Amino acid sequence: MIARFVALLGPKGVVTDAGDVEPWTHDWRGRYHGAAAAILAPASTQEVADTVRLAAELGIPLVPQGGNTSMVGGATPPADGSALILSLRRMNRIRSLSPQDNLAVCEAGVILSTLHEAAESAGRRFPLSLGAKGSATIGGLVSTNAGGTQVLRHGTMRALVEGIEAVLPDGSIFDGLDALKKDNRGYDIRQLLIGAEGTLGVVTAAALRLVPAIAARAVGWVGVATPAEALALLRLAESRLGDSVEGFEVIADDSLGHVLSHIPGTRCPIGTRTPWHVLIEVDDADSGEPGPAERLEGALADALEQGIAIDAAIAASEAQADAFWRLRESLSEAERAQGPALQYDISVPVARMPAFMLEAAAAAERAFPGTTASSFGHLGDGNVHFHVRAPRGTTDGPAWITAQGPAINAFVHDAVVAAGGSISAEHGIGQMKRAELGRLASPARLHALRAIKAAIDPQGLFNPGKLIPEPGEG
């Protein structure tokens, strides 16, 4: 069987050495463990198509893999070793990059930071970034509809993809790579592949939208009393500063406290310790007057005057701007240092988020005595990282998670659904949330998911065990 793939792809296209395969059989956090006899690594779209056809003929499931940075076990093969890994890492060419057209055509294996650098060299930028940018690949980012901190202005991956080339489970090549701003030829297959987690097709390339480079930025830190005031601040900033508000992150004071305690060299940017904090970034593509700092200053002065903000500071230098952002980017590390916690990647409609942040936290703390719950993140996207921390003094974190996890998961997810939200804002479903999706999705949604999967992948060979709830689930 392996020999037939070697005949197709050559020796470089098939990795069978156990030591070379092993790192790719589990997720990077070590939560999901699988097995695979080989990694198939085709070097071209045609080789991907040939590989898919041969696998279909042999009835072998394939697990598409990019940088293997999934947060939900979405790229880990099944434990029974029945599947092979289909790595796109050798398809790593930027096929074209046009600053005039604001367009880059990247193969699936291009690493996000490589695209960032290429765009920058051309005087443009690709406005999506995340912690794993040094290993996450374009194919994975498309297949998971990745987000990040720039979604408020530029949208998720879905808004940045202008074309997709993919191989469908029957081995046919979907030719949707041409960047068409208007195309009404029926069902948007590109949209269907975005966020499908490799269960409907293997993305081999994408045409991606670039935006102007940032000529000037201003980063502010604002103290507010409540999440509702934070949202009022966002609305004020949007009406004063329009589309130039590129970052808007909300942080509870206790979370900030963890950063200040655990991360050396950090300090609170404002003199007052307010109950909530906002990090705001305003970017301009041109260097016209008034600049972003001046415009942000005007907006924040208004916010202070109107009583929306309690205190505010604007970074006086790029170094200070980076220090503001470092506070935000250190939150996960600081929370980990604080002790074991369950973390949720959830969204609700933006207008409901302020109430949700307070009420869901209070309800979780009541339901699970001793826990402390809080949230931080992308308020303007209706998406926060919601954490429930183990009671103080919990020494065996994994045991607490095993014992309490299922009940707390269900509690938080029920609250999200009650608020009209999503149990997966950014990370997808993968293996981690499959059963919860089955439990909570409406019959119409479940039916549509399953029917589409069965229609496009009738053999069930593309990324088995991911995303689609099993018959018993839901």
Add this chain to the structure above:
Amino acid sequence: MIARFVALLGPKGVVTDAGDVEPWTHDWRGRYHGAAAAILAPASTQEVADTVRLAAELGIPLVPQGGNTSMVGGATPPADGSALILSLRRMNRIRSLSPQDNLAVCEAGVILSTLHEAAESAGRRFPLSLGAKGSATIGGLVSTNAGGTQVLRHGTMRALVEGIEAVLPDGSIFDGLDALKKDNRGYDIRQLLIGAEGTLGVVTAAALRLVPAIAARAVGWVGVATPAEALALLRLAESRLGDSVEGFEVIADDSLGHVLSHIPGTRCPIGTRTPWHVLIEVDDADSGEPGPAERLEGALADALEQGIAIDAAIAASEAQADAFWRLRESLSEAERAQGPALQYDISVPVARMPAFMLEAAAAAERAFPGTTASSFGHLGDGNVHFHVRAPRGTTDGPAWITAQGPAINAFVHDAVVAAGGSISAEHGIGQMKRAELGRLASPARLHALRAIKAAIDPQGLFNPGKLIPEPGEG
């Protein structure tokens, strides 16, 4: 059979009077004629679901209908009278409109101009408009992924829909109405319903994004030598004026000539008759300085200095701005007055559009001697209206279209496909382009369309005969 629907929906929910049904059995241009024994007009989402379930039980096809303004016969029932029309016109409530959240939740039967007025009353606007705004409905606009002249800045309907409620062919209600900016729960069913032309679900409501009202606008008219210079002008305007470029329409001088000949009271805004013309609108949501006229003036001065523009004028008043736009909006009428023509709604990648406009027109004129071909429209969207006019002196337009239409259609569509484009940019497939889609779509695309249709609507009862190429087609 009808009695069972009357029992379900009451007498107001079922229209059987032949005179009342007749206007809805053909398209507004009188090109497609169908028949239906009744119009079903449920008044709520639950009634739509009940109607769909009863129709499924009885095996009766349903043709969803909004304002019946399709350009491709997409809302006309089959001629054999086998189907009933499912009108959403009674579901015409704006369920909510929040200027704070920039969100309006509209039922499917809300007429576009009604939404425009409601948004305006709240100090906001819904940034999608088209000629049929007085009768086109939200459900139809969503189901056809409608475009218009504001797509450059605000996108098509797809970019403006934040949530969808729909009834699927099994009668289940898809609950995707909550406006979630991030939601990675697998396949995006909302995206699948947008542009599906009612073949997968009946859209019953949508949450739509509003944007700030326009505080100030500037409208310019620019003469350029070629479509390539028009695109260079767009790139210059975008880099100077950013997201505030809201309209950018390109017009051939001969098309302008037809307007000036046929439409009373029109005049060319610039002194020079250049080979090509551009209408550009720049909008600002605030009334800050410098205003849009001043900024547009600066950009156009640059364009003149760089030799991109030959001549330019900026409207000095709102009345003059309206007069500029009237030239653009009169193009279709003037073209009709000029004589019979075949019209194509097509798109190609933006960068390829300037060459396409010239080369496809020249090739069509060579292939069909005596014809004249030209195009106008949304250059920045890669979408123009491409016209092939009958030879001068053609008196029987319909006979010419019958005789020459199929060959010219195939010729133009082949050129579009060769340029990586779409045979339907804005209007959809409906009945008109179904066979051409079958002829030209790749096997992967055709397979996906058919498989999804069969999976979601296994009885084939939703809008039969539309969009999906029949077995013999393709």
